[in-house]
Amino acid sequence: MTQPLVRVEGLSIETASGRPILRDLSLTLGRGKTLGLAGESGSGKTMTALGVIGLLPAGLKTTGRIVFEDNPLPDANDPAWDDIRGRRIGMVFQEPLTALNPAMSIADQVAEGLVRHRGIGWRQGRRDAVALLDRVRIPRAAERAKNYPHELSGGQRQRVGIAIAIALRPALLIADEPTTALDVTVQREILDLLSELVRDEEMALMLISHNPGVLSYATENLLVLRHGDCVESGPTRQVLTAPSHAYTRGLLEAIPRGSHRQRRLPMEGR
Amino acid sequence: MSASTRKRPLGLIAGLVLTGLLLAVALLSLVWTPASPTKMQILLKLKPPLVAGLLGTDQYGRDIASLLMVGAWNSLSIAFLSVLIGAGVGTALGLACAIKRAGIFATLVLRGCDVLFAIPPILSAMMLGAFIGPGRFTAIIAIGVFMIPVFTRIAFAAASRIWARDYIMAARARGKGAARVSIEPVAPNIAPPILVPGTIQLRLALLPEASLSFLGLRPPPPAPTRGPRLAAAQTFLRPAPWLALLPGLAIALSVLGFNLIGDGFRDLLDPKAETGR
Amino acid sequence: MIGLVLRRLAGLVLTLVAVSALIFAVMNILPGDAAAIMLGTSASEDTLAALRSELGLDRPVVWRYLAWIAGALHGDFGRSYTYGVPVSELIGERLSLTLPLAGIALVLSVLVSVPLGVAAAARRRGIIDGLATLFAQMSVAMPAFWVAILLIILFSVQGGWLPAGGFPGWQVGFWPALKALILPSVALALPQAGVLTRVTRGAVLDVMHEDFARTARAKGISRRVTLWRHVLPNAAGPIVTVLGLQFTFLVAGAVLIENVFSLPGLGRLAYQALAQRDIVVMQAVVLLLSGLVIVVNFLVDLLQMRLDPRLRATPA
Numbered sequence: 067m068t069q070p071l072v073r074v075e076g077l078s079i080e081t082a083s084g085r086p087i088l089r090d091l092s093l094t095l096g097r098g099k100t101l102g103l104a105g106e107s108g109s110g111k112t113m114t115a116l117g118v119i120g121l122l123p124a125g126l127k128t129t130g131r132i133v134f135e136d137n138p139l140p141d142a143n144d145p146a147w148d149d150i151r152g153r154r155i156g157m158v159f160q161e162p163l164t165a166l167n168p169a170m171s172i173a174d175q176v177a178e179g180l181v182r183h184r185g186i187g188w189r190q191g192r193r194d195a196v197a198l199l200d201r202v203r204i205p206r207a208a209e210r211a212k213n214y215p216h217e218l219s220g221g222q223r224q225r226v227g228i229a230i231a232i233a234l235r236p237a238l239l240i241a242d243e244p245t246t247a248l249d250v251t252v253q254r255e256i257l258d259l260l261s262e263l264v265r266d267e268e269m270a271l272m273l274i275s276h277n278p279g280v281l282s283y284a285t286e287n288l289l290v291l292r293h294g295d296c297v298e299s300g301p302t303r304q305v306l307t308a309p310s311h312a313y314t315r316g317l318l319e320a321i322p323r324g325s326h327r328q329r330r331l332p333m334e335g336r
Numbered sequence: 337m338s339a340s341t342r343k344r345p346l347g348l349i350a351g352l353v354l355t356g357l358l359l360a361v362a363l364l365s366l367v368w369t370p371a372s373p374t375k376m377q378i379l380l381k382l383k384p385p386l387v388a389g390l391l392g393t394d395q396y397g398r399d400i401a402s403l404l405m406v407g408a409w410n411s412l413s414i415a416f417l418s419v420l421i422g423a424g425v426g427t428a429l430g431l432a433c434a435i436k437r438a439g440i441f442a443t444l445v446l447r448g449c450d451v452l453f454a455i456p457p458i459l460s461a462m463m464l465g466a467f468i469g470p471g472r473f474t475a476i477i478a479i480g481v482f483m484i485p486v487f488t489r490i491a492f493a494a495a496s497r498i499w500a501r502d503y504i505m506a507a508r509a510r511g512k513g514a515a516r517v518s519i520e521p522v523a524p525n526i527a528p529p530i531l532v533p534g535t536i537q538l539r540l541a542l543l544p545e546a547s548l549s550f551l552g553l554r555p556p557p558p559a560p561t562r563g564p565r566l567a568a569a570q571t572f573l574r575p576a577p578w579l580a581l582l583p584g585l586a587i588a589l590s591v592l593g594f595n596l597i598g599d600g601f602r603d604l605l606d607p608k609a610e611t612g613r
Numbered sequence: 614m615i616g617l618v619l620r621r622l623a624g625l626v627l628t629l630v631a632v633s634a635l636i637f638a639v640m641n642i643l644p645g646d647a648a649a650i651m652l653g654t655s656a657s658e659d660t661l662a663a664l665r666s667e668l669g670l671d672r673p674v675v676w677r678y679l680a681w682i683a684g685a686l687h688g689d690f691g692r693s694y695t696y697g698v699p700v701s702e703l704i705g706e707r708l709s710l711t712l713p714l715a716g717i718a719l720v721l722s723v724l725v726s727v728p729l730g731v732a733a734a735a736r737r738r739g740i741i742d743g744l745a746t747l748f749a750q751m752s753v754a755m756p757a758f759w760v761a762i763l764l765i766i767l768f769s770v771q772g773g774w775l776p777a778g779g780f781p782g783w784q785v786g787f788w789p790a791l792k793a794l795i796l797p798s799v800a801l802a803l804p805q806a807g808v809l810t811r812v813t814r815g816a817v818l819d820v821m822h823e824d825f826a827r828t829a830r831a832k833g834i835s836r837r838v839t840l841w842r843h844v845l846p847n848a849a850g851p852i853v854t855v856l857g858l859q860f861t862f863l864v865a866g867a868v869l870i871e872n873v874f875s876l877p878g879l880g881r882l883a884y885q886a887l888a889q890r891d892i893v894v895m896q897a898v899v900l901l902l903s904g905l906v907i908v909v910n911f912l913v914d915l916l917q918m919r920l921d922p923r924l925r926a927t928p929a
Contacts, residue, residue: 121830145835152833159831164824168923169846178842179832214922230832451631454903454910456865462887463639463899539754546756547869581766584759591754 069136070094071237071270072118076130079113079122079294087113087126089294097237100264100271102285102302104278104317109291111274115240118272119157120147135237152179156231160243162223166215172199172226173211179233198229202259221252225259232263239264240272245280257284278318282306290314348600354593362412365405372402391582404586410472412590415541417476422483422537427530429484430491431523434499446492449485457482457544479541486537487530494526539594546587614925618915625911632903633685637678640896664694681896690897695889700897703882708901710780711878714794715867718801719856726806727852730813734821735840745810752807757866761800761873768796778875797874801866805859812855816848823847849920857913861906868902 072095079088088110095101103111116122118132120142132139135154140146151157159165167175176198177191186194192211199207202225215223224244231239241260245253261284264271275281281288281302288302290311298311309315385392391400433442461478465471498504499522664670670677684690690700733745752760768775780793820826821844829839868880875881879898886894918924 119831121827148833148835150833151831157828157831159824159828161824165828167825167829167843167847169921170843178829178834182833182838216923227828230828233832447628447631450628450907450910451635453861454628454632454906455636455899456861456868456902456906458865458868459883459899459902460639462883463636463895465887543756544865547758547865581759581763584756584762588751588755588759591756592750595750595754 070096071135072272073133074114074118074130075133077114077117077132078129079110079117080127082125082127086294088117090130091291091294091296093289093296093299095238095270095272097270098264098268099287100261100273100285102281102288103272103274103291104276104281104288104314105291106276106317108293110294111291112242114291115157115242115272115274118238119151119155119240121151121157149183152236153183153234154236155238155240156234156236158224158227158231158239158241158244161247162220162227163215163247165227166223168215171212171214172204172218176226176229176233179230183234195229195233198233199226202226202229203255204229220248221256224248224252224256228256228259228263232267232269235267236269238270238272240274242274243276244273246275246277253280254283260284278306290317347596351593351596351598351600354589355597358408358590358593359412361405362409365402365409369399369402369405371399385582400582404583407583408586408590411542411545411587414472414475414479414545415538418479418541418545419483419537421476421480422541423487423530425480426484426487426489427491427526429488430493431495431526433488433492434495434522437496437499442492445488449488452481453485455482458547461544475545479544482544483537483541490530491526494530495522498522498525539591539598542587542591542594614918617918617925621911621914625907628907629904630682632907633682633900634678636896636899636903637681640892640899641677642674685897685900691893693886693891693894695886695891695894700894703894704879704897704901707877707879707882709783710794710876711867711871711880714797714801714870714876714878715863717794717798718805718863718867719860721798721802722805722809723856725802726809727813729806730810730852731817731840731845733810733814734817735836737818742814745814749807749810749814752803753811755804757800757804758869758873760803761797761870764796764800765874778873780876780878793874793876797870797876800873801863801870804866805863808855808859809852813848813852816851817844820844820848846920850917853913853916853920857910860909860913864902864906 072093074091074093077088077091078086080086091110091114093101103114105111113122117128118134118139120139122128122142124142128142134150139150166172173192173195174188176195177188180186180194181188181191184191196207196211199211204210204222204225210218215226218226224247228244231241239260244260245256248256257280260271260273263269271285273281273285285302287300288305289299290297290305290313292313298305298309298314305314306318309318385400391404393399429445433439433445436442457479460482461474464474464478504522672680681691688701690704692698693700693703696703729741729745729748733739733742736742765778775796776793781789783790817840821840825847826839826843829843830836834842867878868883870876871878871880872884879902883895883898883902885891886898
């Protein structure tokens with residue numbers, strides 16, 4: 067495939083009152099590649115992700131376009147989105163507890179996408195769901211299929227979230243801070259799982275995080291955002307070890323690393 | 337996405353205006369009415385509005401407008417007093433319960449609230465009316481007692497939230513007694529969450545009051561509230577529908593007024609209510 | 614979960630007992646001399662004494678209370694002083710009116726308000742939303758009996774389609790009996806529908822913005838299906854809670870409505886008993902109606918557990 071899977075061209079998002087959230091962002095992502103979006107809160111990284119999957123909150127103005135699999139993505143409220151989401155693009159969210167329906171069993175939540183997009187029955191859907199839960203390494207998946215989200219641990223819930231997102235083997239998987247709400251020991255398992263799935267299914271992965279450790283572990287390329295602008299981009303290793311922009315440097319140094327020195331982010335420059 | 341424009345509180349203003357008008361009319365009735373509400377002019381009975389008197393006359397020839405004015409005063413005062421009782425006792429109980437949430441006192445009180453709340457106010461008024469005799473006092477007591485559980489629960493919930501806050505622990509660590517902590521700073525801080533339900537309860541008190549008078553559990557004839565005329569009005573439905581409709585309209589308007597105020601307050605105090613609950 | 618249910622059941626029984634004690638106390642202890650109440654103070658001392666021994670009023674209070682409860686558990690509420698028949702007979706016939714009345718009103722109010730509330734929330738600030746809010750405001754403000762009278766004027770006096778009062782009894786035929794209940798149920802349901810619409814709208818709006826609704830959309834589930842399959846079941850909790858709380862008012866309303874429409878139900882019985890100062894009947898009716906409220910609230914709790922799996926976990 068010569069054409070990249072996703073091409074974002076000059077995407078700008080602003081609020082109804084004109085406050086800019088994202089300014090003229092462009093990026094490409096190829097099949098089977100991983101791209102990280104780094105930045106602090108308010109940098110626009112989550113909005114970019116939501117923009118790619120068409121789930122931006124109502125009332126925002128967007129300009130620019132996103133091309134996916136050689137076709138421009140539809141406008142916000144176009145019902146065509148319901149066929150794209152889940153099937154071609156999947157998303158994993160930050161808070162596993164609130165991202166799952168507390169009143170629905172985990173098998174049903176995984177099966178729902180299958181039933182909807184493949185037209186199969188619920189019984190078959192649940193069977194396939196169990197296989198998926200197994201795939202994401204939920205122990206004793208068949209027994210636990212009927213469990214509710216609150217009966218699982220944080221890490222397990224996130225695995226369910228991943229199962230839901232990849233159920234239909236979408237070409238693009240977006241993960242918005244998938245490990246932020248989890249314990250440190252679990253974070254690595256989840257990242258390993260994501261990498262494995264991306265490899266096996268040849269999915270493209272867009273990983274959003276403010277944590278350089280996560281990004282260096284799981285992404286090949288990196289894009290750094292600050293207040294809606296892209297300040298740096300390139301291969302992850304390069305960006306993180308030899309950042310060319312002051313902000314990126316500051317971002318990396320601001321993380322306490324054993325010593326208790328805390329530096330402030332440089333305020334100069336754009 | 338923050339709430340950008342501040343909605344002008346139309347509802348609140350409308351409610352205040354409406355209620356203000358009704359209050360003014362009610363208070364006015366204490367000193368003046370178009371005609372004496374008890375004066376019966378049999379010759380003028382059952383006349384439609386504007387033919388005899390502003391709103392017509394009832395089956396005894398009494399001027400409806402005057403009756404409604406006096407009735408407004410009676411209804412409003414009864415409702416107000418009941419809510420006062422409910423709020424006063426209920427808030428005190430709620431505050432007390434919040435001191436020791438899992439204590440025996442709290443459990444008893446909250447269970448007691450369930451019990452009180454299980455008996456519809458109409459029935460408790462009837463029970464009381466059976467031996468105290470119908471009247472203002474009965475109505476106030478019955479409705480007031482029914483309001484206590486509501487305020488107790490609200491005060492308890494609000495106070496509990498404040499108790500969980502750090503500055504309370506700090507105060508207690510300094511040796512401030514539980515009772516004193518309840519008075520200050522807990523009590524002033526639960527005022528806002530009580531105000532809104534308070535106004536809601538006012539409207540909820542008006543309706544049972546009207547119902548009670550409708551059923552005849554009311555002050556004896558010379559002291560009209562708006563209810564009983566409805567009862568009598570039923571027999572005269574065909575020739576004189578206004579006899580039934582006007583008092584009900586008055587009640588509905590008062591309730592609507594309180595509603596709007598309550599909602600308006602809530603929208604003001606809690607801007608997050610963009611969700612429009 | 615069984616443990617939780619049993620605990621709630623125990624709570625139910627406790628509340629029932631407490632309510633019965635309260636009712637008994639109010640009706641028997643507070644007034645002082647029940648016989649004087651019933652006969653009036655001008656009655657002769659002999660008549661009073663006779664009534665007292667007939668009612669067992671010379672026995673200790675606790676004994677009387679227990680006797681009452683024991684009887685009630687068998688369905689024996691004593692003998693009506695005014696009618697001379699066992700109270701249970703009086704109640705039996707009337708229950709077959711009050712229960713369906715309350716039931717129909719409840720169903721009606723839910724059928725109207727839930728779809729309306731959902732529609733209003735789905736298209737916020739749309740026309741339906743405005744109408745729904747208006748409807749809610751107004752129906753809550755109008756006293757039930759006023760609505761009743763309005764309905765009578767419109768449908769009975771003017772239209773002549775539906776009876777203005779009275780109840781022929783179920784034995785006459787299902788449809789004629791039902792016709793007599795239509796206007797009363799609507800009058801009873803209307804204020805409830807107003808409250809429920811507002812609550813539904815609010816609850817749905819809240820849940821609509823929760824994360825899991827977004828997850829559903831990210832799966833490719835349409836707005837409509839998300840609303841009905843994900844949002845509503847989770848919004849149902851607050852709605853059901855309010856339903857339970859409102860039930861007290863529903864019962865109170867039924868008492869009124871029965872009197873407006875001259876329906877021979879429990880509410881009317883209570884009213885007549887009051888007029889005749891028949892304490893025996895009054896006690897029984899108030900106990901039954903309050904008991905009904907308590908049972909309904911218990912059922913509401915059970916329903917909540919069914920709706921929200923998180924409530925089923927027994928606390929460690």
